[in-house]
Amino acid sequence: MEKIRFKEKTFEYALIGYIILLLCWNFYGLTSGTFKALLPIAIQGILLFLIFSKNKNAKIGIKIWAIILILSHGISFLAKLFKIALGDEINLTELLNKAVFLTIGILIYVFNEKYVEISKE
Numbered sequence: 001m002e003k004i005r006f007k008e009k010t011f012e013y014a015l016i017g018y019i020i021l022l023l024c025w026n027f028y029g030l031t032s033g034t035f036k037a038l039l040p041i042a043i044q045g046i047l048l049f050l051i052f053s054k055n056k057n058a059k060i061g062i063k064i065w066a067i068i069l070i071l072s073h074g075i076s077f078l079a080k081l082f083k084i085a086l087g088d089e090i091n092l093t094e095l096l097n098k099a100v101f102l103t104i105g106i107l108i109y110v111f112n113e114k115y116v117e118i119s120k121e
Contacts, residue, residue, distance in 0.1 A: 001120070001121055002056040002118050002119070002120055002121075003054040003055070003056060003118070003119060003121055004051075004054050004055065004056060004058045004059050004116055004117070004118055004119075005054075005116070005117055005118075005119045006115055006116055007114075007115045007116070007117060008111070008114075008115040011111045011115045011116075012051075012115075015051070015062070015108065015111075016048065016051060018104070018108075019044050019047060019048055019051075020048070022040070022044055023041060023044045023045065023048070026040045026041045026044065027041065043065065046061070047061050047062065047065055056118050058116075059112065059116045059117075059118060062108065062112045062116065063109065063112055063113075065108075066105050066106075066108040066109035066112060067105075067109065069101065069102075069104070069105030069108065070102065070105040070106055070109060073098055073101040073102040073105055074102050074105075076098050077095075077098040077099060077102050080094065080095055080098060081095075
């Protein structure tokens with residue numbers, strides 16, 4: 001049976017910690033009445049299940065999730081830069097937030113390709 005294996009345990013623990021942190025944030029949003037948090041909660045829950053069960057589809061799931069992170073935060077970051085170029089006020093906190101999440105998405109994608117492999121057991 002094929003299972004995933006993390007070649008770098010630091011990446012595995014950091015990824016799990018990051019997903020759990022986002023899951024907690026989305027649960028907080030859900031308790032505050034933001035029902036659009038249900039979709040990220042479901043996706044992150046499935047991703048954690050795949051990682052903990054060492055399912056071979058976890059690598060693909062992490063890749064797709066990282067691509068979604070990159071696209072969503074990348075488009076948002078570019079839109080904010082475009083608004084600033086058109087004369088909107090510069091909100092440095094919001095801009096840095098978008099840049100940090102974009103960077104995290106890129107790092108997850110790169111490290112997933114480099115440190116996660118599918119092995120036969």
